[in-house]
Amino acid sequence: MRAVVIGAGRIGCGLAGQLLRASGHEVTFITRSCDVVKNLRHNGSYHVLLTSETECRIVTVDGIKAIATSDEAAAITAVTRADLIVTAVCSQNLPAIAPLIAQALSRRETPANVIAFENMPSVGECLRRLVSSEMTQPWQVDRHGFSGAVISRMVTRRVGHPAQQTPLMFVGESVEEFIVDRTALRAPLPKIRGMKLVDEYQPCVLHKLYTFSAGHATAAYLGWLKGYHYIHTAIHDPEIRKAVFNAMAEGQRGLAAKFGQEFACSRAELEAIITRFENANLNDPIVRVARDPHRKLAADERLVGAGRLAEAAGVMPQQLALVAAAALCFSHSGNGQPCTACFEQSQTTEALNEICGLDAAHGFGRIVAKSWAQLAPSLLPGNLLLSLRQRLWARV
């Protein structure tokens, strides 16, 4: 099977490309980075360093091709010829690649499948709409399958500079499983190592977001408030560790109530997730995990979505509220230094509504607003939260 992977970054190379090649598929990367194209073409391969707390192994991914998006004709031809189109460009960049996919799919006479490796709810449907809107005959899009992918593997970084001639290496976990919506694809279904096809896809998406992603975000935003630089260091802070567990546990209450206990994690499973955050080999900077806070604070996303689901289940999600407030406080300037809170306190109501879709006067929105009001006034450059529980700052 011919596959194209649009996006040659951490997930594109560190997960999708590796598993596609391991499954015997032809793989062509399409990326806007000319340096990456040159590097991949020059070497014909790259490496993936797969790590866990106990082992590291390097996998070489070879036999690959690469095309720059600026080479429009070649890119369209490659996508047109592909039976499987994978995207891994970060969800905010999907509108930029929709025209390419639309042009290619318009030329095809047989169905293709598009799988979006983006950590975002309803991303398959979102991409389908974007592509459809770029087609002269929008109904053509229905011939093709569109699904998101629920990814388990963290791929945290790329080692090596594309402008150099040495092969690139991507560092990530060894876990291979990813979940795809069987009902959203078209026959013939692709066969990819690690792919698990499910009929109930949406609960799987929310399970990932409201469990792993919520815990990851908790470690990042609270770790940032407490002055840590890496996920694997912050998770050793007893307060943060407890908060990560509690935030994920609050999410489980909502998931269990909405989808059934089988979609909620046990205590041991939550502890296992925390253990993954301890993996220093991933060397995951807090500012990477915390970036793009507005997207991560959206109404159906990992913090607010989990909080609202818990609230609907009769649980008042205090921990998720604190993390959402910390995310609101987070901003990251270009030089990697924390700076002042995103918003003035007077803007709380509007910001909560616009960013999170929350009502600052009621329910979950109220406790997020309250937590934010406690955090924001003390958050100044260089300031430090000594205690989450007591809201004790190094300077008040």
Place this chain on the structure above:
Amino acid sequence: MKIGMLMLRHPATRISPIMPAVVQMLRNWGCEVDIIYPEENVTPLSQVRAKHDLYILKSGTELALSLAGALHAVGARILNPYRVAATMRDKIASMRVLEAAGVPVPETYITSNARQLAGLLDAGPLVLKPYRGSQGRGIHVIWDADELDDVSAGEGPVFAQRYHKPEGEDRKIYVIGEQMFGVRRIFPAKTYEEKIGQPFTIDEELRDIALRCSRAFGVELFGFDVIISKGRPYVVDIQSFPGFKGVPDAALRLADYVYSVGQRAMNGEPIPGMAAPAQGKAVAS
């Protein structure tokens, strides 16, 4: 990441859990940490090489400082850099740096003979300190010229500061990266509990002083002592890489900071107090 730590082995009776915990955490995170005890080895100077991505100058001994100087000369990247650690060790140099940076320090005098200070006592008492001293050792408050005879026997520079009677306990400010911590403790603190002291909230004035100190030396891992006298703060000492006793989660915060600086060093980026090397990291022998 390869880290070399210049340390001083403490007696087993001394409670010092922070650095062992830092070392253990760094090792758990995959760092190769070599503990170097300069006093316990014969080191051929010609074979001193930068074999690690980053050196940590924790020991305060003269030999450790000089070894750091030798490592600096062969391109090693050191936290804190030799130049900074050497300046902070020398109270004469460090007080002038602080004064020039607008940090409030007591009036300071240097001479070769303590008796020459007699005339200054008309304006009030003086504090005499060993100019390379630490941990409160060898400090004398001089009220009367006759007392100068007792302290003038030593060799080397005489370092004297105007005595300002402290109000309440001493304040110790610790800086780790972008973060600062205040610990109030009695002087001189003798037991471990006394050294841990009580945390206190750093006010705007102390925060400004800490930032001035940080900018003056170009580093972000240090501590300094402040006394408050008649409502005014005076910085009376500054230390490169102090013990950080009393800082909440000190070991984890230090390990996180050292790890982040090590990453910068490995990437050939500037580290605090040192520009990036011309050709990436130092070449290991």
